[in-house]
Amino acid sequence: MTADAAVTEIPLPTPARKVPSERTHHGDTFIDHYEWMREKESPELIEHLKRENAYTEAVTRSQEPLREAIFGEIRDRTQETDLSVPARKKGWWYYSRTEEGKQYGIQCRVAAEDTGDPTRDWTPPVVVPGQPVPGEQVMLDGNVLAEGKPFFSLGGLSVTEDGTLLAYSEDNAGDERFTLRIKNLETGDLLPDAVPNVFYGLAFSPDGTRVYYTVVDDSWRPYQVRAHTLGTPVEQDAVVFQEDDVALWTGFEISADRTQLLITIGCSEYSEYRVLDLAAPERGLTTLLSRDERILYDAEPLTLDGAPYYLLTHDRDAKNSMVSLVAAGEFAKPLADQAWTTVVPHDDAVRVEGATVTRTHLVLSVRKDTIERVQVLPLAGLGTPAQGVPTEPDFDEELFTSNLANAEFDSPIIRLSYTSYLTPPRVYDYVLEEGSLELRKETEVRGGYDPADYVAERHWAPATDGTLIPLSVIRRADLPRDGSNPGLIYAYGSYEVSMDPAFSIARLSLLDRGIVFVVAHIRGGGEMGRSWYEQGKKLAKKNTFTDFVDATTYLGTSGWVDAGRIAAMGGSAGGLLMGAVVNLAPEKYRAIVAQVPFVDALTTILDPELPLSALEWEEWGNPITDPEVYRYMKEYTPYETVRPVAYPRIAAVTSFNDTRVLYVEPAKWVAQLRETTTGTEPIVLKTEMDGGHGGASGRYSRWRDIAWDYAFAADAVGATAVLARSTSSVG
Incomplete structure (x- = not known):
């Protein structure tokens, strides 16, 4: 069945109920008809999401064989039983391994030797997938921990200097609130210590008597560093540091030389370090450079000539x-x-x-x-x-x-x-x-992967203002440059995050179907230095979106891609990007896959009580206090700029327990798109009811999520079949 034929057979979605809600800022009133969806515990909301999932399944049912094929290709190419290279810490070599058919990793170690020969002592033992490792000790088996639980994720691991105790944290809901536990590695027993509601980041003190960890506030902002003394009630855990500024995050690490606890407070524009001498914690914290200096810095202690x-x-x-x-x-x-x-x-x-x-x-x-x-x-x-x-x-x-x-x-x-x-x-x-x-x-990579069958090269796309945007273009080596190939363009473009070159087994499934895969390194990311980031944030944020559209235009005229067969994909802030570009230029895309998309950013950032909202002011500006920021954001925020045009087919993929981008944002966006579009292409919402910001837990579940997203895009651009290999490559 062709993609176009599938569209004619889809059922009609159930319209979402509309309840007008007014939001007024800086003299501007916005009527929001779908804000009622924020009531997460509402039976009506749950039923609405279930109906949406059922509709999505009906719309995409014809893609099921393609999803299964891509999932099978990922699995067939992956060495399912595998081990990491052991890394030494003190008297042990630590590594993780996976086993075929099991969702989660297994954390292991073997004893190290000290022979006095540094080269020998720091050469890792040879481990072979599928073969027993002599002397192996299993510290944690994620498959055992996950049994009977809807979700499982580890938030951190730390071992004492003497190797006798393991601290780890696990999340069983997908909301990134972890429970900290301590395991005696000599006996295999869990200590009675259990600390609920901790965040990422944990570390033992060098003497192994305390565990440091972070805590988030009601808006999911990491704001406290605490210390749990083993064997004492959790209620007695000491608050080592608390940050009350709602626009600043807090984290910590142990210094490389294991002498200091380094507490970092900051945002994207400035930071502050508080340091604790771990040999004398009673002396309290010392500040290095105050945040008042407005310097963005990292600090690492070291000793030179005894000083x-x-x-x-x-x-x-x-x-x-x-x-x-x-x-x-x-x-x-x-x-x-x-x-x-x-x-x-x-x-x-x-x-x-x-x-x-x-x-x-x-x-x-x-x-x-x-x-x-x-x-x-x-x-x-x-x-x-x-x-x-x-x-x-x-x-x-x-x-x-x-x-x-x-x-x-x-x-x-x-x-x-x-x-x-x-x-x-x-x-x-x-x-x-x-x-x-x-x-x-x-x-x-199993199945006879040969890198010579593919090409990765740098292209430069001109932006409207003359700036050259770096693109990474990955394709089959035997594709003809005749303007007939389908394309998928991906980007992120925020928070100075760079989309660096990386191998992907899953991406091979797209390349082998003739799709030219493009990563657009647009402004707002960090690929070209700090100025590149600053040119795509706050009141320059629109550069991020126009860069992506200009990159798409270039792709369609490059000779490699058919301008009428381009899909786009992005997640989180990259999902906001997807919503913005499809409003700017819906005619350029056959399909949009928006993963956990931050598409209702203005509503979120206007409410500092919502998760992580205040932390966003340094990225987007503060629309609460600055009318110019409010006006500027309202001009690009996807949910508020939906307009009566023929939108391409769109999939918004989210998770019910996501604490970073709440499910309500894509839910509202899809409802508004459906109400407003003048076209006939399907617009679907897929909600993982047991997942978090990264989707479902477990590697096979993640592979199925990837296969779903890729099948949606590939089906839209008519690239469902694996191409036969040409005997000669066209470069």
Whole structure:
């Protein structure tokens, strides 16, 4: 059955009830007919979502064979029984493994040896998928923990320095409220300690007597760091720090040298560090640079020649950030009087994204020419004329991602992850003193995958204002450049988040059906540095949306794609993007897949009591206090700019327990679209009733979610069959 034929046989949806509700700000009144859907416990609302799911199933029933085919392809290409490369911490090698037929990972470890030979001691044991690992100890089996529960997700893991206790947190609803538990790894027993309603982030103190964790407030903002002392009632847990500014988030980490608790308070524009000496916590917190200085920075303590310093990655007079070395005592002085020594100078072409240390080296994460990479610099001579020059591993692909995966403080190696659009994930050990790479693993793709069958290349699309937008274009190598191919364009474009090159087994199912897959690195993301982000936020946010439309226009004239066969996809803030572009240029898209879409952003941000709303002011502006921001947002917020045009087919995919983008946003949006569209294409809402922001839990459930989204898009652009391979490639 063709896609067009399927459209003629669909049933009619049940119209949503309309209840007018007025919202007035800055002299403007908006009538919202679907705000009643926010009543999550309402039986009428539950019944409405169930009807929508039934309608969606009816509309997309013809896509079921395609969904099953894509799911099967993902499964067939995936090494289901697999292991990660063991990573050493103190006396153990830690790794995770998966088993065929099981939804969740299994966390394991084996004992390490200390022979006195650093190379031997830090070379991970060889583990082979499907073969027993001698001496293996299973710490946590997610499949056992998930039994009988509608949802399962781990929020964090931490092991004591001596390896005897494991702290972990689990979520069984999808709402990202976790329960913290402690397991004795020597006996296998759970301690009576159980802390409910914790957020992401947990860590043992170095002596193993306390667990630090974060707590969110009623609007889901992480605002407290607490300490639970093992064996004491939860009610006695100490509040180490509390942040009362509703526009700031709070997090923490243990320093690389395990001497300090580093508490971070901040937003996208400035930050503040409070530090706790873990050897003397009774001394309380010390502030490094106050938030009043309006500097965005990260801090890492280190000791040089016996003296305490901090390494600051900061934007003080450095839009793309730089790295400075500051003696610990300097922070007691006024900022103007402090002595800072430049370690990594500012560069307009290089974004410094972070820094950490081992006992011997500084490890940098930088972004250059859109590509994230890792650089290392010896600590010897740091901040002096004898300082060395940063070096980085050499890779031979144009579009790749190289990340720091692990850097144990005492290790002579750092662990790197590497991937590209064509290269499955690899794990390397980088020997710091030698500058050499040791390949530890490349993820296996079953079924005879050959990267030579595909092409990934950089294109540049001109925006209306003349800015060149980088595109990553991935396709089958044998596709003809005759303007006949279907395309799918994906983007995010917010919060300075970069859509970096990464391999995807699922994407192969689209490529093999002839779809040209394009990632648009639009403004609002971080791919081209801090200015790229700033040109796509607040009162420049519309650049994000017009960049995407301009990228779509370019794609349709590139010779690779038929302008009439383009689908678009994006999630969360990328879902807002989907709603905005389909209002701007509905005629350019055959289909839109909006995943957990933030499409009612103005309503949400106008109510600081709603989850995470106040934290959004630094990204979008504050429409509560600023009438210009209110006016500007109302001009692009998808829900409020739906207009009487022929919309393409649209799928809004959401989760009932999502705490980041509430289900009500896509529910309202779909109702408004259906009421307003002048076209006949189906507009559907699919709600995962037991899922969170990432959808259903479990890898097979996630694969089915991906297959559903991809089938919806592929069906719309007429790319349902796998293409036969040409004997010659057209590049």
